[in-house]
Amino acid sequence: MSDYNFAYLDEQTKRMIRRAILKGVAVPGYQVPFASREMPMPYGWGTGGVQVTAACLTPGDTLKVIDQGADDTTNAVSIRKFFQRTAGVAVTESTAAATIIQTRHRIPETPLTEGQILVYQVPIPEPLRFLEPRETETRRMHALEDYGLMHVKLYEDIARNGAIATSYAYPVKVEGRYVMDPSPIPKFDNPKLSGSRALQVFGAGREQRIYAVPPYTDVVSLDFEDHPFEASKAPHACDLCGDDASYLDEVITDDSGGRMFVCSDTDHCAGRQAAGHRGRLSPQEDAA
């Protein structure tokens, strides 16, 4: 028995957040303001995501938390523990077994299914923020669908780097209407946003915004006709499970240039290793 209300937040707060989520689902890609609460963790650690998760959790849910694809990093472990303690829900590291997945900066490799909810932690929800500092003006630009500026950013990318160098937080247009910041996921994950079977909810705690992409919603990455969008990743295969189609982290292994590439999605990688896949640096099994 915990001394906290189920999932930490009080019922009125959860109700308020659920209303924001419902509005977000009704207007895909629109940033709904909500009265973000002070959470027992610093801003930037996922206060928005935690509030959305708290509002979505039911006692029967199974929760998975990932940070940059990994289940075992500080952020993921603490948030998972937080909900174990305050909500007493079941937790898992398996993407397929989870009903709610809170994520920071990745979409799991395993395709999501109907009935799952993917909750994103968002630092800066406004895709136009670094182009137009005034909030009043960016809101008006969203209202009027005045998105020429977004392409100015991409133009600058090409002018300076010869290609669209934006590799994460790559702007998308949702259902032909709102331009949205998909949170800092790598652009490799952008195609997975579109037509997803799971509900995707984005929570920005400090900025007090919630937005959502309902299942089977069309999400298009912005680009130029002669510089089309490209979902890029490191041109390697995972050194542990040998997968050449998953998103990779580069790990420096010594100070003489040694490095390895591993799947950023630890659940995906572990699953493949369990199924017998091996990569370049997998421990050699002795048959002896």
Added chain:
Amino acid sequence: MTGQPLLRVEGITRTYGGRIGCTDVSFDLWPGEVMGIVGESGSGKSTLLGCLAGHLPPDEGRVIFDTRAEGPRDVMRMSEPERRMLGRTDWAFVHQNPRDGLRMGVSAGGNVGERLMAVGARHYGRIRDEALDWLTRVEIAADRIDDRPRQFSGGMQQRLQIARNLVTGPRLVFMDEPTGGLDVSVQARLLDLLRGLVRSMGLSAVIVTHDLAVVRLLADRLMVMKGGRVVEQGLTDQVLDDPQHAYTQLLVSSVLQV
């Protein structure tokens, strides 16, 4: 010169609380015509220009613009998206301070291309070609296309601002002291450029300035404002050579002769 005036201004009044910004200003602007508005600081020139360009809502009066698609429309009663669309296709606004009209963190090419992208251009190569063409037209070297306006001189910034505004081929340009803050030789070059562009593109323009030399060179007609009111208007040469109103006489005689 048949049919409609391009811009018809009727009884524009704008007050700031009890103070008059400008009051009861009316005029017609015909296609290809350049109208100069002169007056001392605080005479309501910029307020008037702001009202005309839709930046400030006037308290009274109408601004009727002869739109391409639908003929004369009251700009004040247009919806915001329509007005914004107008503001980046048929209209242009050149600010006194280039920092107000440019995006200082975006390269010259991006600045020129912004209007194109805002009206739906999505082909990088073509946007860039257009930007290059316009930089050449305003005498900015092509190899500066990826430099930011911060690295430009004041005169270049102002020319860049002009290129950025004219790239969509507007029919009406509002200019607020386009030569303010530039030294005389740079001013002369800029005026030369402006005059060339206005003539070759058949632009109509409303130019607000306190510099009589600017209107002498550019404007066909002249309006003199004082205390928010128009005190005299007529052909530029007529007003400057034979001023009738006491204030105009003072203004004309105040110009230093070198």
